Amino acid sequence: MAKINAIELRNTAYKVRESVIRMATGGGNFVGSSLSCADIMVFLYFHFLNINKDNLNDPTRDYMFLSKGHNVSVLYATLAEAGIISKDRxxxxxxxxxxxYWQPNINIPGIEFHSGSLGHLLSIGTGAxxxxxxxNQNNKVVVLMGDGELNEGSVWETxxxxxxxxxDNLVVIVDRNKFQANSGTEELIKLESISDKFKSFRWSVRTADxxxxxxxxxxxxxxxxEAGKPSLIIANTIRGKGLPSIESRSDKWFADFTGEEIESLLKELYKV
Ligand SMILES: Cc1ncc(C[n+]2csc(CCOP(=O)(O)OP(=O)(O)O)c2C)c(N)n1
Known part of the structure; x- marks a missing residue:
């Protein structure tokens, strides 16, 4: 992997967050949990994955499946920053x-598969x-999942x-924001220890911020x-990250803001 340029990634993450916030009006957007995985998406597309606007038809490129499809606004925003779709769109x-639209659709360049019904793209990604x-290709396949999404039975079969x-060319990253929709994951159905569960299924596991x-x-x-094992990265995150006024608020998982609210949230984002 190339040397990381954290400043450039941070600047791109601001732009991605701005687009996510701007999409949270006129009907709304799952803004809280899109912001929780914004840095992950930027890291994947601008540092880790071999995916760009010129290699989409190359079967030896990497693949990224967004299994938590309701957070598609952050994928659209990232694809737009990467020049894969136009920002106007x-x-x-x-x-x-x-x-x-609301959920990932394979007709959009850069979107690997439809999602929205949770729990399915781990099996699609594993198949890929x-x-x-x-x-005998050594491309990597990444699947981004929600922590609440892990409650789906098909996840454990896969x-x-x-x-x-x-x-072992499969990497799953879990957006561990500790919320499932409007409730805490541990209050609904206890997930911990995610790490021990996957390890017992013969996966290698690491945690990250x-x-x-x-x-x-x-x-x-x-x-x-580890050779011969799929990899799981548990990324500890904060819902609404970047907007202190909505961070970790269960009522801001989904939001439909007015134009004025959007302008004030953007000021909050850029701390102006
Ligand atoms: C099979 C299925 N069941 C229920 C839903 C409704 N739903 C959409 S998002 C969501 C919460 C998922 O929790 P998590 O994966 O933690 O996502 P986050 O809370 O980070 O948005 C639910 C239950 C769905 N999309 N698919």
Whole structure:
């Protein structure tokens, strides 16, 4: 991996956050949990993954599956910063006349697969990773999941298969913001220890600070973490990160802000 340029990544993350906030009006957006994974997305697309506007049709490039599909605004914003979709198109978010809509749609360049129904893209990503291995390609497949999403049964079926079949080009990153929609994950259905559960399914596991590019860089430094094992990175994050007035607020998982509120949130973001 190239040397990390944390300042550049931080600047890109500001722009991504700004786009996510601007999309949280006229119908709304899952702004809280999109902001929790904004730094992760920037790290993936601007440092870790071999995905860019010129190699989308190259089967040897890397793949990124957004399994927590309701956070698609952060994916759109990242794809726009990467020049994969046009920034103008972000204004169509929530227009029924564009495939840019509530959930990831494969008709948008850079989106690998439809999602929205939680719990499915780990199996799709595992299949893609197995396919790459069968072709003797060494591209990496990353799946970004929510922590609450781990409650879906199909996640554990696939985790068992990926560990058992030694799918070691697969990396799952969990946005561990400790919320599932409007409730705390541990109050709903206890998830801990996520690490021990995956390890017992023959995965390698690391934790990282999901808002610290150096910490993410250390966690992703060697993939596979152990030969013959899929990798899990538990990224500890804060819902609403970047906007102190909504950080960790259960009522700001989803929000539909007025134009005035958006302007004031952007001032808060840039601390002006
Ligand atoms: C199969 C399925 N069940 C329920 C939902 C409704 N739903 C959308 S987001 C969400 C919360 C998921 O929690 P988490 O993965 O932690 O995401 P976050 O709280 O970070 O948004 C739920 C239950 C869904 N999209 N798919």
């Amino acid at each position: 972000l204004r169509n978010h929530l227009s029924i006349n564009d495939f840019i 990773a197995m396919d790459c291995k069968l072709r 985790a068992l298969v990926a560990g058992s079949k030694k799918v 999901g808002h610290d590019f150096m910490s993410l860089s250390r966690a992703f430094a060697r993939i596979p973490m």
